[in-house]
Amino acid sequence: MMDALDLLLNTNLWAAVLRIATPLIFGVLGALLCERSGVLNLGIEGIMTMGAMTGWLTVYMGGDLWTGLLVAAMCGGLMGLLHAMLTVPLGLSQHVSGLGITLFASALSYYLYRLIVTVGDLPPTIEPFRPLDIPILSDIPVLGPILFSQTMPTYLALLSVVVMAYVLARTPLGLAIRMTGENPHAVEAQGLNPIRIRIGAVVAGSALMAVGGAFLTTAAFNSFFPEMVQGRGWICIALVVFASWRPGKALLGALLFAFFDAYQLRLQTVVEGVPYQLFLMAPYVLSIAALILVARRAQVPEALMTPYRRGER
């Protein structure tokens, strides 16, 4: 019992929280952006897989790490465009299209990976993002190693939260996106095109999801393997609801989730006689519990999942 509490005082744990939260932050921001414009994007799990594969592959083929993230974002954006074309102008079921994108993007990633890369006994590796030790700041006791010795994409994720919150809440573009998610007819009446806004939001959101996936292969690990996203995309979908569609709360949700994930990993080593699967289950169970707690009060964008057709009520 004391050991379990001791873990909480370990700076290692808290540094891991930010690291584990990073892909979730990108993913949840991406999902949030899509949903704020009125489109549910269940393609997230596949888009993250595709980002993980393409980002890794770019570096493996000789690109640098940032090019890797950029290529991942572009591939994710492309998948988002496909989802947007099916669900926005064509108005097809967002549930089914999203699942289709997930199945397609993951299968395509695995296929291309197998085609291009020769896998021996172990998957090939790349040189991933190294943790930065920011001069002076990283020497601060406790806080230094936790906050100022992360990899660059982690800082990018934190910055994205601020940018997303600012754009959504304080700019005309953000207002247009939020309005499209609440009442696309009103957007049309303002002389804006809700269809274009939705397509743009889904493409941008999907690019963010893919960067989250790419973090897994270019910073958290250094190789790509099937099933590596492990439901992180679905957890992001749950986190959006938990965050009540707000970027700040989304960050909080991602950190909370990452804390439980990091803690259960370490708890496995000190608590004996409990099957490790129970620990691995905990994050999924907690996600469901969090949904139950907030779902009733959730302020769902009014036009979420309602396709918009001009001149049709």
Add this chain to the structure above:
Amino acid sequence: MRLERRAHVPLYLVVVAPLAAVAVALILAGALIAAAGVSPATAYAEMLRGALGSRLSVTEMLTRATPLILTGLAAAVAFRARLWNIGGEGQFFVGALVTAWVGHSLALPGPVGIPVLMALGMASGALLLAGPAYLRLRFSVDEVVTTLLLNFIVILFVGLMIEGPLRDPLAFGWPSSVPVDGDFRLPDLVARTRLHIGFLVAIVAAGAVWLILARTVFGAETRAAGLNASAAAFAGISLPRTLMGVALLSGALAGLAGSVEVLGVTAGVTTTMSPGFGYAGIVVAMLAALHPAGVVAAAIFVATVFVGADAMSRATGVPSFIADVIVALCLLTMLVALLFTTYRVRR
């Protein structure tokens, strides 16, 4: 140019739509096969030969189609009522686990025990989906996320059981659960092949689901709930009761798939026994335009792709993941094809 809803869907479109969708998907996947340096024509010929070329391969394909019919029915039933059950994979595993667990030590004669075990598999699948359905009705928690997350929880639970209390001490290598008693193994449908009478169980289930949907009040209520929930409620249909009924039926079908797979093929449960039967069931249901008879045909098609792709991969070196690509593409193209069966383009 705009879309206009058709007042009447002509029969030829109902047949042509999935065929056109499959054709487009195969052409798109053909480009990926060509990228591997293999002629798509050769690859598809190898696939057909691998799945349908011999008596053995046909029975193997039908063995693969059996759980797909059942998970396809599970998705079709749920999607018709707009209950988004993406948890077919979890329900499959729960059905399989309970069947192996009870079937290992059940003291009943075979012909009695088999239906009992199938019923238990169905009940456990139904219960697993009843949870998310209840959460949706009581707390308006979206069932997509809960059913998806439950898949992960269930597979971890299966891992826990087969490495712990249900571990088969005689299994080498990968952990497996204890096998069901030999008396409960399903008899072969074709001698000396893996095809078992579970295939007939799946066909009967498709017939039963068709009867329920087309000929009962419950079927009419689910259709109404799916087409327009508020109109259905206004007409006096109890939505909570209908949706819960749909959830129980859908979960039971996916649970039956797991049960039949254990009794007919694997005997014990492993965490790798399903190559995504639950998720593929969604594609099967969509290709069938959510119709029970179509589900059988669509499941046979998807099984052909999966079994054929394995053989094709061995012969040509094209990664067998191409099967998943084809199946996923079919889902997307079918979605577009369905649009043209319900809408027409007007200038």
